[in-house]
Amino acid sequence: MAKTIYSHFIFLLSISILLFFSETTGGLKRSLSFELIYRYSPRSPIYYSNLTDSQRFEDSLLHFENRFLQLNNSQAMSVGYEITAIRPRIIFYGSLYMVFLTIGTGNGTIGYYLSIDTGSYLTWTQCKPCINCYPQNDPYFDPHQSPSFIDISCSHQNPCPQGNYHCINNRCHYQVGYIDGSYTKGTLSKDTFGFRSSHSDYPEFIEGLVFGCSHDSQLVVPSHGYPSGIISLGLFRESFAMQLINHGSQGRFSYCLPLRGSTSMSFLRFGDDIVQRGPVQTTPIEPSQGVCFYYIILNDISVGTKRLGFEPGMFARKPNGSGGFIVDSGAAVSRLITPAFERVKKVLRAYFRHRNFVEVDPTKYGISLKLCWLFQPHYQSLMPSMTFHLQGAEMSIAWQSLFHIVQQKGIFCFAMLPLETLTILGAYQQTNTRFTFDVLQLQLAFNPENCEHDSQP
Structure with missing residues (x-):
């Protein structure tokens, strides 16, 4: 397990992830920018060099178009700036994005690729014990190995968050179904999410983020070992985008997608790392x-x-x-x-x-x-x-x-x-x-x- 953590961190170092903290008159400012890489780019870990551009386009249409709707829809910076810039790597996976980050602390700190989804209300990853899980390249998250892991408890006096959660055996449970038949079920939890720092040998952390620990999940679309779950950017209080409001994002995220075939990098940006140029x-x-x-x-x-x-x-x-x-x-x-x-x-x-x-x-x-x-x-x-x-x-x-x-x-x-x-x-x-x-x-x-x-x- 330690070897897995080390290899993931060395990988992150090689793609120049930046993290800076500084105090300003308004308090700590934080901005996050995740690198976007097209799934079929040579930088992608699932790049197939023998495919033509037309075949890659067809693949994105035929295999990933049904992943954007959920059933709960009734039809889904530079050094010197006074900001924090967290830049984990994201990969454009089919018609989705993935971010590499860590979840947990201590011996339970493991790195994962999670797809970014603007139509999801909850971040989730596959967890042990996995009753019924799809194969993934990263190890399943083990809550017992992370001392900072918390199951969100519930009772009549302390109910689960309203909407998509149910109290079963004093723990909050969730279930998400997707139009294509994919689904995930598990417990609502909290843990520390980690991002690699370029100025230190250790990762920086955001503590106490709510996510779903999935013990039963299935992806209809072939995953090729990726992703291990989803990072949600939807309009819901437990989504990653909404939770980052408490961590300096100011409730704002932004992206700019290059034309297909481009080899340039682009980023999913949060907070003060967003720069809007020209007529807005x-x-x-x-x-x-x-x-x-x-x-x-x-x-x-x-x-x-x-x-x-x-x-x-x-x-x-x-x-x-x-x-x-x-x-x-x-x-x-x-x-x-x-x-x-x-x-x-x-x-x-x-x-x-x-x-x-x-x-x-x-x-x-x-x-x-x-x-x-x-x-x-x-x-x-x-x-x-x-x-x-x-x-x-x-x-x-x-x-x-x-x-x-x-x-x-x-x-x-x-x-x-x-x-x-x-x-x-x-x-x-x-x-x-x-x-x-x-x-x-x-x-x-x-x-x-x-x-x-x-x-x-």
């Missing part, structure tokens, strides 16, 4: 009882200069919980609710037909998208952008983030898909834009940015 727009986040997704209000869509004029309520949440528009970097591509997708499809067909592009059948090229066309000379100058007309803001999506280019097959495809239940802004359409979520002010800020430069302070 804001739109309100709509909270919903019992739901931890980030809903914003979408009123209409434009393709190029043509505003489509969707009827009011097309993208609104319905009384039964269906509908709405969520921002979710866990979805590989955006999804438009089916009636809206059909109208956008009609407009795009007319647009490209007018410019003499030849439409082709995606299935004949092994593509899972719905609309594809053949290249023609100087096609880049003819490509349309798209605009999402939000409440109080206009979000422009450049054509490079709107279409999937398959160079070796001589085609390009509209990189959105239909969905019956709701509309989702996925990772492909979020590239080269900084998104900053404020869970205290319930506000989403965004601005165009060259995410190739995100590694700069």
Whole structure:
């Protein structure tokens, strides 16, 4: 076990994780920045060099698209700055991210890869005794080896947190189910989370974070040994994002995703490590009882200069919980609710037909998208952008983030898909834009940015 801890820590040293503490007039400030690495990047531990870019894109669509919704949804810095910068490594896993961190203290301190999920309400990892667990490369967390581990107890006088927890044998239990059939069950617990420090031979810790100790879990999507669980960023009081409010994040986290194929580093940033450059727009986040997704209000869509004029309520949440528009970097591509997708499809067909592009059948090229066309000379100058007309803001999506280019097959495809239940802004359409979520002010800020430069302070 000691050898495992040592190897994980040496690994973290090699990727330059930074941690600095300093006192300011306002007290201790802390900012956290997790490095983002695309799953198919050579820096990824599950990198397959024999896959083409098109095969990697298809893999993200076919194997990870159903991991972004939960069943509880009724349908899911530099030295010298006066901040603390915690920079554990994150890996873009399929359509999700993972962070490497440690849980526990003493002999129970073990490192884990956990997927980051903006649609989850609880951080969890697999724990001993594992009644029914999926295989993972990291050892299962052993609560008995960590002296700082606490099971959250309950009684009639001291009930479990409201919502998703139940008191069984004087301990709080949780159960999370996912749309694809994956699930996790276990006990609500607290322990110390550790981050490697570059100025010391020892990790720095955040004590007493609530998480789920899973004794029964299953992932339908093949995991290849990763992840060991999930770090939650959802709108729920036990999520990682909400708990970090008490540790200097100011309730804010942010990311900027480079275009696919980029080899540049980018980061998931918290608190004072967030820098917004250029014109920033804001739109309100709509909270919903019992739901931890980030809903914003979408009123209409434009393709190029043509505003489509969707009827009011097309993208609104319905009384039964269906509908709405969520921002979710866990979805590989955006999804438009089916009636809206059909109208956008009609407009795009007319647009490209007018410019003499030849439409082709995606299935004949092994593509899972719905609309594809053949290249023609100087096609880049003819490509349309798209605009999402939000409440109080206009979000422009450049054509490079709107279409999937398959160079070796001589085609390009509209990189959105239909969905019956709701509309989702996925990772492909979020590239080269900084998104900053404020869970205290319930506000989403965004601005165009060259995410190739995100590694700069």
